[in-house]
Amino acid sequence: MRKHSFFIPSGPPFNYVQTMKRSSTIYLDHASGTNLLPGVKDRISDWLESGMANPSSIHQEGRRSAADLDEARTGIAEVLGCKPSEILFTSGATEANNLVILGSAEALRDKGRHVITCATEHPSVLESHKALEKKGFQVTYLAVDKNGDVDPEEFRDSITDDTIMASFMWVNNESGLMHPIENLAQIARERGIRFHCDAVQAFGHIPIQMQNSGIDSLALSGHKLGAPAGIGVLYLRKGRTISRTSFGGSQEQNVRAGTPNHIGAISIAKAIKYHAAHLDVNTKKYVELLTHLQGQLKALPGIQINRDGHQYTPNILSCSFRQVDGEALFIRLDMSNIAVSNGAACSSGSQAPSHVLTALGFDENLAQASLRISMGIDTTKHEIDDFCRELEQIVTSIYREPK
Numbered sequence: 535m536r537k538h539s540f541f542i543p544s545g546p547p548f549n550y551v552q553t554m555k556r557s558s559t560i561y562l563d564h565a566s567g568t569n570l571l572p573g574v575k576d577r578i579s580d581w582l583e584s585g586m587a588n589p590s591s592i593h594q595e596g597r598r599s600a601a602d603l604d605e606a607r608t609g610i611a612e613v614l615g616c617k618p619s620e621i622l623f624t625s626g627a628t629e630a631n632n633l634v635i636l637g638s639a640e641a642l643r644d645k646g647r648h649v650i651t652c653a654t655e656h657p658s659v660l661e662s663h664k665a666l667e668k669k670g671f672q673v674t675y676l677a678v679d680k681n682g683d684v685d686p687e688e689f690r691d692s693i694t695d696d697t698i699m700a701s702f703m704w705v706n707n708e709s710g711l712m713h714p715i716e717n718l719a720q721i722a723r724e725r726g727i728r729f730h731c732d733a734v735q736a737f738g739h740i741p742i743q744m745q746n747s748g749i750d751s752l753a754l755s756g757h758k759l760g761a762p763a764g765i766g767v768l769y770l771r772k773g774r775t776i777s778r779t780s781f782g783g784s785q786e787q788n789v790r791a792g793t794p795n796h797i798g799a800i801s802i803a804k805a806i807k808y809h810a811a812h813l814d815v816n817t818k819k820y821v822e823l824l825t826h827l828q829g830q831l832k833a834l835p836g837i838q839i840n841r842d843g844h845q846y847t848p849n850i851l852s853c854s855f856r857q858v859d860g861e862a863l864f865i866r867l868d869m870s871n872i873a874v875s876n877g878a879a880c881s882s883g884s885q886a887p888s889h890v891l892t893a894l895g896f897d898e899n900l901a902q903a904s905l906r907i908s909m910g911i912d913t914t915k916h917e918i919d920d921f922c923r924e925l926e927q928i929v930t931s932i933y934r935e936p937k
């Protein structure tokens with residue numbers, strides 16, 4: 535698991551008892567990557583025994599692999615309420631977002647050159663839009679309110695005759711905030727523009743059905759769901775052609791060239807089925823854990839819980855500490871063998887403040903002293919208690935009263 539690589543600062547001496555490593559990690563960074571599901575582990579073990587033929591090969595072994603892929607595709611399609619041919623396997627959500635944003639814009643270039651997204655999207659979406667700008671497209675990055683929400687009316691007003699596509703994430707990976715996706719997708723449908731949704735942090739927390747939805751494409755990622763990293767799913771609605779941006783073989787409906795990740799596809803299909811079947815029971819568990827966590831965090835000095843209202847998934851909690859040095863906080867958490875992140879994993883190795891918290895109006899110090907606590911299906915109340923106890927010791931030792 536990724537660790538922060540900070541230097542030990544000068545300043546008040548460390549309390550070495552407090553920062554001594556325990557034998558086990560308190561792992562509350564499941565939104566970055568979570569444990570393999572037991573059913574996925576078993577399937578991987580079977581696969582290791584049974585070999586790994588290329589599904590494009592025409593011999594029996596190859597055909598067996600191709601049948602596994604078909605079964606995985608069909609299983610995911612049943613859960614999402616779509617056709618198997620609308621499910622494409624990719625290396626992850628980054629690739630899915632890249633392929634569909636660049637490919638759709640290119641395919642629709644003759645209709646218009648304007649696309650819309652928002653400031654708090656994942657870098658795989660934001661950077662795809664920056665690449666579009668270099669290709670001559672005009673991008674509107676909608677501003678968000680202090681909670682990170684997009685105003686559907688502002689979205690409606692930003693659509694022009696030149697607009698061809700919009701892309702919004704369902705749940706923000708740093709705050710857990712849910713965007714009103716069905717509402718936004720409906721507006722896009724009414725105005726005849728394509729709608730892409732990064733649903734990486736939503737699946738397993740929100741029921742997702744494609745049949746009557748205005749969503750044209752959707753991205754999912756394996757390692758957020760209990761499958762290994764290196765596999766993702768792109769749902770692409772029939773009839774929404776995209777230009778090729780990946781060249782080689784004709785795999786995955788000519789959209790994503792290259793030998794498919796056979797065991798990855800089987801694993802993500804298993805994980806998707808598991809989450810769909812356990813949505814209610816897992817949500818109930820997360821809500822209980824969250825209430826337990828919030829109840830204890832409230833007492834910490836300088837804390838601000840970054841949650842207003844109920845439009846959040848219950849597995850992610852963002853909080854920030856005033857009068858606390860963010861660098862010292864993360865060093866001490868890491869030395870105490872506590873895994874949480876300061877924003878998203880893909881950017882938390884860097885010292886730059888999170889673009890999401892900055893878009894919400896946080897100053898640099900507050901953004902640096904912010905934690906994203908994210909729970910997984912194995913998280914227990916006991917683990918939350920241990921975490922809160924250690925966090926209290928750490929924060930109390932580095933909190934400075936305002937002058």
Ligand SMILES: Cc1ncc(COP(=O)(O)O)c(C=O)c1O
Nearest residue numbers: 626627628656707732734735755
């Ligand atoms: C919201 C969101 N979108 C996209 C991604 C990228 O997914 P992957 O790591 O599968 O490329 C992530 C991963 O953190 C994410 O949280």
